[in-house]
Amino acid sequence: MEDRITSVWAQQIIDCKCRPAVEVEIRTESGAIGLGAAPTGTSVGMHESFVLRDNDPSTYKGLSVHQAVNNAVSVIGPALIGMNVFDQRAIDEKMIALDGTPDKRRLGGNTIYSVSVAAFRAAAAALSTPLYKHIAGGDIRTVPVPCFNVINGGRYDGLTQAFNEFLIVPYGTDRVDSSIEMAVAVFQKLADVLTDYLGHKPQVASSYGYAAPSDDPETILALMQKAVDACGYTGRIAFALDCASSEMYNKATNTYLLKGKSVSSDELIAYARYLTETFPLVFIEDLLDENDWTGYVKAVRELDRTIVLGDDLTVTNQVLLKKAYQLRAVSGFVLKPNQVGTITEALDAYRFAEEHGMIAVPSGRSGGVVDDVVMDFSVGLQVPFQKNGAPRSGERIEKLNFLMRANARSPGCRLYDISPLLRF
Template identity: 60%
Template sequence: MMKITSVTARQLLDCKTRPLVEVEITTDNGYVGRGAAPTGSSVGAHEAFILRDGDPTEYNGLSVHRAVDAVNNEIAPALVGTQLDLEANDRLMIDLDGTPNKSRLGGNAIYSTSIALLRAASTAAGLPTYSWIAEHFGPGPVSQVPVPSFNMINGGRYGDVVQPFNEFIVMPYKACSIQDAVEKSVKLFGVLEEVLTEYLGRKPQVASSYGFASPSSDPREVLKLLMTAVERAGVAETMAFALDCASSEMFDAATGSYELNGDRVTSDDLIDYVRELSDEFPFVFIEDLLDEDDWAGYPKAVAQIDKSIILGDDLVVTNRDRLQRAVESSAVGGFILKPNQVGTITEALDCYRYAVAHDLFTIPSGRSGGVIDDVVMDLSVGLSVPFQKNGAPRSGERIEKLNFLLRVADSTPGCVLADVPAIVKF
């Protein structure tokens, strides 16, 4: 067993120029692992705490020097001299922090260190990180890559347009290879720009998540435009859709209502509306249909929407206890895996194992902005998941995710694209 000889943290930037923590770990035989913790643009109420400085004179309060200091002054002394053991090291940090949501040391400090531990272990084993994950936690040697899905149109508020659904996603679920999946999706993105330009009479706005800003407040209208683009691009037989509703963003706790097409509607109304959409359009999955604490509504959604997989992101936040509650109440068909939400690789993998044991899908996703060399890609391949979320096919860190899949497929003999047609419900 190797011992940890140094743990060093620094402040760097994510791909939206927001400060993040990077941690570098060195072992006694010279192996090095690095990890960096991206955060989302919208952070669920139940996620691990992101420790920032709050100093308005530096990065508008987003700097992370306190989290860096937590690594250098508390985590490092606790880890240096211990054996490199991912699970034991993660547990040590959890106990050292001592809070339910990692608020003392910072979830960003702990998670960055956890990634660095994982990278150091895989480097020492002489394996790509995804192969190390496959060997220790996955179903076996890597034999497939997941189908990517693409956030083509982004919801939100754009002038007079208030689109309640956060992401309108297209997935090349019937592609014959990862090369085919990427090429057809890139082609579609270009055709979609033409379709939106014709619809708007001007070029579409680029949204903060790099997809196109929604041209309409009506989700059905947006889906019709996507269908037009799919048909014009000649890829209708390959593509299906998905939604990330992110409904917590449009939920009003005082009235218990959601915004939809200019009105306030109930949880039941929203479920009925999306069920109707699922009868019109082929949805592989529907994510975060309801508020992150609407535990009564999600089982209704699963029971009533039978043509799509219902996924929980803000509902579950990669938290084993919340996933267990979701399983016991039949609230989801799967969850979005974002390890930074819970704060360690070990806890994220515990959530994955629980999902597998209860026949739920685990769907890895990066965060808005993100980082190059995102560990979620290693998890996607190493855990042999069927599909993943990739964001829009634009900007460096998103393109790198696609290149990662292309590279793995090319360098792994017999590697195939996951069989998503076997699991869709439409």
């Protein structure tokens, strides 16, 4: 199958946090068009591909991406004209070679990724098929259980909640529409529960969940359980955590922040074990620092009631995933294609995980864009669950509508049954 690339065009757009992003459009001989844009995270691992910004303080506080746009049009574009849009690996390898750095620093990981997504979409468009069907190689049978970041940790006036994300996982149904309705009901009920607890309405946090009302993770999970129980969903909605502990790690003292105190890796693992014995936790992501390999090995041994996931540790990178597999440092990883910087590398990481019994959990980024390719990954790869963010803000709602549309357009499709994966 062949369809040659005829043009590569790019411009600066903004993401959901009004930060500049690169958007690329690729056109082919057949008239197919593919658009790709690179989202960015708030918690960015040190091993991720490089996000190229202009660092010009006079525009968007230094975050503009005009150089990245120019690289897409002037450097990458001419190299891709005439290439077969269906040869994703050749396209991605051409860009990696053009860049020539380990972290895509010269041309920008955000530049290369946006072009890679645009090519991927153009290939699906040339086949007149949704991208998720192109990935699946046909009809899908399941859509993933969406996981919602309802309470956001971080630094607030008067308290610091060391854990970054507190998630609900509405799994006790076989219909994605019901799963989403359950999550929305609990999210809305949680506002009342938090108002009662705080004595005033909860603040909206930067990732659109509610701002953490306490520095104690146990208190927050108990409030979440209260909202679940009040909605009548006890035993049908579980929880998950993204600790993002690299953000709260003190390299000098080799300690982590927890409930206002400094604790060791061992103490943090012991506390996580206590939480898994108290609450139904589907997974715990980034429990430790992105370089604490010894700690992760211990965490996998100790935390037998939950799935230990790597994100900053593994950054969707096959080399790091192999290391994690060999050391038994995680049971799965968070799949964020923009971390590694091309579609091909992200799919290689996914295939390695699948072949070695590791779970892949696709996730959007906090600085999301509408029409994020991660949704096509989630649905096309038919993974068990995915991370969606809070059910608030347009690009996050669009992800939910995407799941419902894909499900409705696929005869016999159902919500993935994650019960065999649960360890609580």
